[in-house]
Amino acid sequence: MTQKKRILSGMRPTGKLHLGNLHGALANWVEMQDQYDCFFFIADWHALTTDYEDTGSVSDYTKQVMIDWLSAGLSPDKSTLFVQSHIKEHAELFLILSMITPVPWLERNPTYKDQMTQIADKDLTTFGFLGYPVLQAADIIMYKADGVPVGIDQVPHVEITREIARRFNHLYTNVFPEPEAFLTKTSKILGLDRRKMSKSYNNAIFLADSPADISAKASRMITDPQRARKSDPGDPNVCNVFEFHKLYTDQGTTDDIAEKCRTAKIGCVECKKIMAEGLITALEPIREKRKHYEENPKLVADIIVTGSNKAREVAQRTMEEVRSAVKI
Numbered sequence: 616m617t618q619k620k621r622i623l624s625g626m627r628p629t630g631k632l633h634l635g636n637l638h639g640a641l642a643n644w645v646e647m648q649d650q651y652d653c654f655f656f657i658a659d660w661h662a663l664t665t666d667y668e669d670t671g672s673v674s675d676y677t678k679q680v681m682i683d684w685l686s687a688g689l690s691p692d693k694s695t696l697f698v699q700s701h702i703k704e705h706a707e708l709f710l711i712l713s714m715i716t717p718v719p720w721l722e723r724n725p726t727y728k729d730q731m732t733q734i735a736d737k738d739l740t741t742f743g744f745l746g747y748p749v750l751q752a753a754d755i756i757m758y759k760a761d762g763v764p765v766g767i768d769q770v771p772h773v774e775i776t777r778e779i780a781r782r783f784n785h786l787y788t789n790v791f792p793e794p795e796a797f798l799t800k801t802s803k804i805l806g807l808d809r810r811k812m813s814k815s816y817n818n819a820i821f822l823a824d825s826p827a828d829i830s831a832k833a834s835r836m837i838t839d840p841q842r843a844r845k846s847d848p849g850d851p852n853v854c855n856v857f858e859f860h861k862l863y864t865d866q867g868t869t870d871d872i873a874e875k876c877r878t879a880k881i882g883c884v885e886c887k888k889i890m891a892e893g894l895i896t897a898l899e900p901i902r903e904k905r906k907h908y909e910e911n912p913k914l915v916a917d918i919i920v921t922g923s924n925k926a927r928e929v930a931q932r933t934m935e936e937v938r939s940a941v942k943i
């Protein structure tokens with residue numbers, strides 16, 4: 616039998632996960648668990664790059680994200696689930712890689728430039744923020760990952776990781792394979808206001824939302840913007856509610872809704888109610904599991920410790936090779 620390929624990916628603990636996270640990343644990870652040797656971790660040190668002034672929520676969000684992962688189907692029996700700051704080796708490798716990474720590689724990183732202009736309320740002129748991709752490179756090559764499932768926005772970081780790995784191998788000895796970005800298909804569902812779903816836009820439906828929350832949020836959703844009245848025909852293809860139907864409502868009902876929308880035989884209020892019902896039902900198993908883990912914090916803590924111990928063993932072996940390559 617050939618060995619399973621190894622993949623690794625991470626999320627920053629910036630809050631409870633929402634449907635954008637589920638369909639943009641997590642659902643893909645859950646599917647990959649059988650096919651790959653999976654390492655998934657919560658990048659709590661990376662959260663500090665932007666939130667260093669207000670670190671009070673990071674550890675709670677770390678637990679919440681782990682609960683969301685477990686509830687959505689990531690399994691500690693199949694995958695190595697861990698927390699970045701529990702593996703101090705990441706900091707050591709980050710330090711060594713920072714010695715060999717040319718600053719211009721980081722300055723021309725597109726996410727660096729974007730965030731600098733977009734996040735105006737935080738001072739991001741720090742060494743740590745510039746070095747974000749170096750820490751990410753350490754996360755990835757520490758486990759000699761073959762693939763990194765990420766969204767399109769993270770591809771430049773995987774590219775920098777490949778360059779750093781190549782430079783290390785060239786300067787010292789060949790220790791690291793160059794990881795590939797495994798592009799995850801992006802989620803078509805948008806936030807309630809049709810912008811990208813994001814906690815900071817206040818337009819998100821969270822995995823932890825109650826049925827009442829979901830109904831209330833569904834009723835707030837912007838539909839086909841051209842459809843002002845119930846008597847106007849609508850276009851489901853430009854309607855975000857319809858994207859939700861495609862995921863959460865059965866095929867027959869979905870087809871029926873499309874037809875009735877185009878012929879103005881169904882109003883958006885009713886349409887949203889049907890959608891909310893499907894969504895509430897679909898998220899029921901996740902909510903159930905969430906409740907179980909929330910009531911058993913010890914269980915979650917143990918999963919984090921066990922996963923982190925497994926990850927650390929791999930990291931320690933890699934660091935032995937690194938220290939010997941660098942002769943230090």
Ligand code: TRP
Pocket residue numbers: 623624625626627658661750751754755763765769772
């Ligand atoms: N930068 C990633 C994000 O914001 C999170 C992350 C940190 C990551 N380290 C990683 C993703 C390593 C993949 C691999 O989404």
Ligand code: SF4
Pocket residue numbers: 838839842849850851854855856857872876877881882883884886887
């Ligand atoms: Fe969208 Fe449904 Fe309204 Fe059509 S009826 S515009 S699909 S919410």
